[in-house]
Amino acid sequence: TGTATPRHFLDIRDCSAETIRQILEVSSKVKALQNGRRRPLHPERPLEGHTLGLMLAQPSTRTRVSFEVGMGQLGGLVSVLSPSDMQLGRGESVADTARVLSRFLDVIVLRTSDDSALRELAKWSTIPVINGLTPVSHPIQILADVLTFEEHRGPIRGKTLAWIGDGNNVATSLIEMAALLGFNVRLATPEGFEPSAEAVTWARDRGAKIDVLRNPAEAVSGADAVLTDTWVSMADKDAEERLQCFRPYQVDAALMSKAAPDALFLHCLPAHIGEEVTSGVFESPASVVFDEAENRLHTQKGLLLWALGRENG
């Protein structure tokens, strides 16, 4: 053994719809167990003896805590690694780091400002590597977004999600997910901040309906959910210019009123109230942002069980 390709989770587009559905199903199952308040949560400790390396080169609240807590609940251990404290920070190669960590750990999560470092880590790693966010994509976030939407509104197939603001890493993963699960995405962005043309083409080639628009009202019109994200991502250096360009893209009550009457508001968080969203919308009954944040825990657990081949219990 040892020759099988590890179950990396680098991008939504690398997965089949079946894999995504499998991960979401396991996530719902472990969530149901927790909502039943049974203790211990997982008496069978399915990941006992397994260790997750959590390598976060950038700040994180949700990703870090949900992986640490989730792995613990499944009976596994977590080694939190700050790349700047590793020899990686003094020039040890990603290839050697991957081969060494593969001898110690069972699965790695990497958040990095360098997308190519993630690809390099996965190339050399003989254990699964999970993308914990890069400037290019944020696939684990969209697992939680789909779970949240479907818990509130049923099957996402055929629904229309509006994305307002920056065509960023989260938007890219949303577009890819639309192609796998058969929902529509309408994006409205300022000029120069459109989503990855390559991701849009990839999704359209697979039959997805992706509209890249300029006008937020047009994107939101009749939509089943409205999503946004920060105007200044961790990798962005042009904060001043962005805050100017994005001003007409705030999600406020007037914009939400153009969506379907029961439209949900989602945001991956952290939020910047008064920038991409008003406090009125953020705190409104349409807003399911804290369900979405909680679902990060359940989807990390589903993902870890899948990555380690324990999706069937």
Ligand code: CP
């Ligand atoms: N949404 C998200 O990934 O949050 P963190 O940056 O806190 O992990």
Ligand code: NVA
């Ligand atoms: N687009 C944001 C998401 C944070 C979870 C960023 O990359 O900073």
